[in-house]
Amino acid sequence: MTRFAPTLPHSSDPPRSGEGDHAQRGGGGFRLGATPSKIVPGGSPLHHPSGGPPPRIGDDGRATRWRPGLRGEAGGACHHAEIFASADEASGAAFALALAIDAADESVDHRPWLWVQDKAAIRLSGRPYRPGLPEALRHRLIHVAVDRVEDALFALEEGLRCRDLAFVIGEIAGNPRALDFTASRRLSLVAGRHGAPLWLVRLAARHDLGSARMRWDVAAAPSPPPRWNPQGPGDPRWRADLFRAHVFQPGQWMLGHDGERQVLAVFAPDHGGMVPGAGDRPLAAEPLSA
Amino acid sequence: MAAWCPALAIDRWRLSRLALETAPDAPLVLVGETAHGPRIVAASASARQAGGRVGALLADARALAPGLIVHPADPAGDRAFLESLALWAQRWGPWSALDPPDGLIVDVTGVAHLFGGEAALMADAQGCFAARGLSVRLAIAPSAGAAWALAHYGRDHGTLSPDADPLMALADLPVAALRLDDAVVLLLERLGLKRIGDLATIGRAALARRFRDRRAPAANPLVRLDQMAGRVPEPILPVFAAPVPLVQRRLIEPVRHRALLDRVVEDLAMALARRLEAMGQGARRLDLTMWKVDGEVLHRRIELAAATRDPAHVMRLFAHRLDDCDAGFGIELVRLSAPWAEPLALTQTDLDAAAEAHGTSLAACLDRLTVRLGADAVRMPIPRASHMPERAQHWVAPDPALALAPALALAPAPALALRVQEELALHARPLKLLDRAEPIAVIYEAPDGLPRLFRWRGQVHEIARAEGPERIAPEWWREKGAARLRDYYRIEDSAGRRYWIYRRGLAGDGRGGAPEWFLQGICG
Numbered sequence: 001m002t003r004f005a006p007t008l009p010h011s012s013d014p015p016r017s018g019e020g021d022h023a024q025r026g027g028g029g030f031r032l033g034a035t036p037s038k039i040v041p042g043g044s045p046l047h048h049p050s051g052g053p054p055p056r057i058g059d060d061g062r063a064t065r066w067r068p069g070l071r072g073e074a075g076g077a078c079h080h081a082e083i084f085a086s087a088d089e090a091s092g093a094a095f096a097l098a099l100a101i102d103a104a105d106e107s108v109d110h111r112p113w114l115w116v117q118d119k120a121a122i123r124l125s126g127r128p129y130r131p132g133l134p135e136a137l138r139h140r141l142i143h144v145a146v147d148r149v150e151d152a153l154f155a156l157e158e159g160l161r162c163r164d165l166a167f168v169i170g171e172i173a174g175n176p177r178a179l180d181f182t183a184s185r186r187l188s189l190v191a192g193r194h195g196a197p198l199w200l201v202r203l204a205a206r207h208d209l210g211s212a213r214m215r216w217d218v219a220a221a222p223s224p225p226p227r228w229n230p231q232g233p234g235d236p237r238w239r240a241d242l243f244r245a246h247v248f249q250p251g252q253w254m255l256g257h258d259g260e261r262q263v264l265a266v267f268a269p270d271h272g273g274m275v276p277g278a279g280d281r282p283l284a285a286e287p288l289s290a
Numbered sequence: 291m292a293a294w295c296p297a298l299a300i301d302r303w304r305l306s307r308l309a310l311e312t313a314p315d316a317p318l319v320l321v322g323e324t325a326h327g328p329r330i331v332a333a334s335a336s337a338r339q340a341g342g343r344v345g346a347l348l349a350d351a352r353a354l355a356p357g358l359i360v361h362p363a364d365p366a367g368d369r370a371f372l373e374s375l376a377l378w379a380q381r382w383g384p385w386s387a388l389d390p391p392d393g394l395i396v397d398v399t400g401v402a403h404l405f406g407g408e409a410a411l412m413a414d415a416q417g418c419f420a421a422r423g424l425s426v427r428l429a430i431a432p433s434a435g436a437a438w439a440l441a442h443y444g445r446d447h448g449t450l451s452p453d454a455d456p457l458m459a460l461a462d463l464p465v466a467a468l469r470l471d472d473a474v475v476l477l478l479e480r481l482g483l484k485r486i487g488d489l490a491t492i493g494r495a496a497l498a499r500r501f502r503d504r505r506a507p508a509a510n511p512l513v514r515l516d517q518m519a520g521r522v523p524e525p526i527l528p529v530f531a532a533p534v535p536l537v538q539r540r541l542i543e544p545v546r547h548r549a550l551l552d553r554v555v556e557d558l559a560m561a562l563a564r565r566l567e568a569m570g571q572g573a574r575r576l577d578l579t580m581w582k583v584d585g586e587v588l589h590r591r592i593e594l595a596a597a598t599r600d601p602a603h604v605m606r607l608f609a610h611r612l613d614d615c616d617a618g619f620g621i622e623l624v625r626l627s628a629p630w631a632e633p634l635a636l637t638q639t640d641l642d643a644a645a646e647a648h649g650t651s652l653a654a655c656l657d658r659l660t661v662r663l664g665a666d667a668v669r670m671p672i673p674r675a676s677h678m679p680e681r682a683q684h685w686v687a688p689d690p691a692l693a694l695a696p697a698l699a700l701a702p703a704p705a706l707a708l709r710v711q712e713e714l715a716l717h718a719r720p721l722k723l724l725d726r727a728e729p730i731a732v733i734y735e736a737p738d739g740l741p742r743l744f745r746w747r748g749q750v751h752e753i754a755r756a757e758g759p760e761r762i763a764p765e766w767w768r769e770k771g772a773a774r775l776r777d778y779y780r781i782e783d784s785a786g787r788r789y790w791i792y793r794r795g796l797a798g799d800g801r802g803g804a805p806e807w808f809l810q811g812i813c814g
Binding site: 088089090091093094095097110111112122123125126127128129130131132133138140141142143144145146151154155158159161162163164165194196219220221222223225229231232233236237 | 814
């Protein structure tokens with residue numbers, strides 16, 4: 001499992017564009033999830049091109065692939081996920097809700113859930129609107145609006161500690177200084193200890209350092225024409241990119257609500273990882289065409 | 291049982307310290323201030339003999355009886371005295387009620403045998419009142435109204451057996467015994483109806499017709515008659531003693547440092563927890579009051595989502611509130627009280643260790659959030675009956691019991707009644723609503739139609755698909771007459787982003803210039 005380990009000198013690591021997931025950037029003192037034996041001194045790690053933790057290899061030698069409806073089987077009990085999304089669309093929150101419904105059996109869980117928003121997130125993307133929420137979740141929402149990111153982190157942590165909450169959704173805009181790796185790790189530990197999932201939506205944020213077990217990039221995708229009004233918008237679809245995961249292989253999907261059953265469904269499967277044994281081959285998914 | 295103290299104010303004054311200086315049979319009057327000068331509100335028997343009539347102006351009474359001894363009346367004190375008297379009178383029955391300004395009602399149903407019968411009970415009560423120096427008239431009857439009538443207008447120690455017909459037994463009493471307003475009594479007397487028995491002679495239908503528009507029981511003799519006969523219920527508000535759990539510490543040395551103050555508050559919280567536990571209650575509201583050496587007083591108040599008496603939890607909540615305390619030259623007295631307490635059975639006591647192992651309860655979580663972030667930060671949306679989208683939901687403080695109730699328990703009447711138009715299945719509503727609808731610049735082909743492009747936050751969106759319009763008219767009963775209607779469209783741009791936009795007004799509706807477009811909601 002994940003543990004802290006002292007880092008080896010990585011001064012020769014070339015800076016990677018676009019992703020700041022690495023403790024070695026800025027001379028960080030530790031590195032998450034990699035034991036020193038797996039790091040080649042002076043070069044990049046072998047198992048993953050971007051240096052993240054390796055996908056877990058199952059007993060049959062295959063890495064687990066994420067799919068909707070896992071519900072904690074196949075080692076998929078993810079307690080802390082980050083979802084990066086644009087602030088001009090509600091895809092992040094909607095996708096987090098879809099994942100939360102997908103990860104838990106909502107038909108038996110009647111506990112309330114918490115939605116924490118900081119001031120910038122409210123200003124950019126608005127407050128939850130009860131008639132637009134999924135019907136099973138409407139009456140159970142407890143909303144927390146805070147001014148400062150520190151307060152938002154406090155509220156998230158208190159929510160995770162609470163045994164009477166089904167899940168916690170956080171919405172934080174930008175890359176505030178308070179939400180650093182330590183804060184993220186703290187949330188992960190609390191979520192892991194108390195078992196309540198945390199879905200943290202990051203609006204208009206860089207992929208900074210974080211310890212979430214799944215990190216998604218989400219954007220809206222054109223919806224299918226509805227059956228009765230082909231000119232109108234249909235059920236939402238998202239282009240979801242799982243670019244970092246602790247137990248799953250990264251991949252890209254076209255996800256959306258299955259209109260009639262209201263469950264998360266895959267409409268364009270991931271193309272990467274067709275070869276079962278990873279070996280030394282990088283496991284990054286091929287980019288989805290178009 | 292009805293007890294009437296005809297001279298409550300005078301008796302109470304005589305029992306007070308001031309009375310030692312005056313003779314017991316001095317002509318004493320108590321006066322209240324009115325717009326026309328002091329007026330007599332209570333007079334002793336000797337004063338009444340001398341000419342001091344209750345209700346007369348003091349100047350008139352002085353002209354008749356120059357020797358009157360005058361003291362100011364104290365109606366609030368009399369009222370408080372009556373309340374304590376009502377609690378004291380519960381020695382004869384399970385509950386008692388006030389009958390202001392100078393009477394009591396005690397429920398003695400089924401308790402007379404404890405005193406050896408109703409007559410013995412009344413003798414006991416008479417003796418107790420006499421021992422306290424109060425003159426009293428007592429009566430026992432099957433209904434409160436009949437007992438009141440007997441106590442005020444019947445013979446002393448009157449008893450009415452349960453099988454007697456109150457209307458027949460009390461037929462000789464004046465109509466004022468029906469507890470009617472003065473104006474109604476005057477009206478009945480002018481009609482020649484002076485006794486309760488007279489009312490029976492003119493028939494029920496006539497009375498009902500004459501007083502058909504009087505709803506208050508004190509203005510409608512028919513209702514009072516029925517109450518006296520026990521035909522209609524008469525709710526009576528009983529008096530209960532509710533002690534406020536309170537602990538305080540007087541400090542030998544004034545406290546000036548936070549660490550010491552924390553110790554004191556912890557000590558108080560534990561003492562209060564013991565006291566609340568003894569009462570089987572938990573605090574919903576806690577007041578911490580600190581008296582400073584320099585004469586100032588500091589107050590801190592917290593409210594809790596659910597009843598608790600856990601000292602660690604109380605301590606943690608107060609720790610946030612004590613940060614901005616200015617001790618000045620020191621705090622010499624600290625008091626912790628729980629003005630609002632609710633029954634709380636014994637449960638596990640160690641909340642912190644349990645929280646580490648099993649997580650906190652929802653109530654504790656809400657308390658912590660509310661104390662640090664403020665009550666306005668933690669809210670729950672509930673639907674509101676309005677068809678304007680921004681008014682259709684209302685934010686209220688979360689109630690743990692309501693939030694934890696399963697959907698089925700919510701489904702009965704209140705939830706169905708609250709099911710407002712916005713939540714109908716045929717409406718597709720956005721996931722999020724902006725606090726204030728943001729204006730967008732649009733390019734349209736026809737002013738009444740759907741735009742082709744719009745610019746929002748510096749970005750141009752091309753509308754690929756749209757559904758609408760859904761016309762929402764202004765709420766004319768709430769807004770000004772010039773408010774414009776809205777045409778809502780649910781749109782999807784070429785990149786798949788979904789929004790909820792509206793046009794305010796119509797071209798040429800005579801309520802302003804060209805219609806403006808706004809973006810209000812963001813769909814998932």
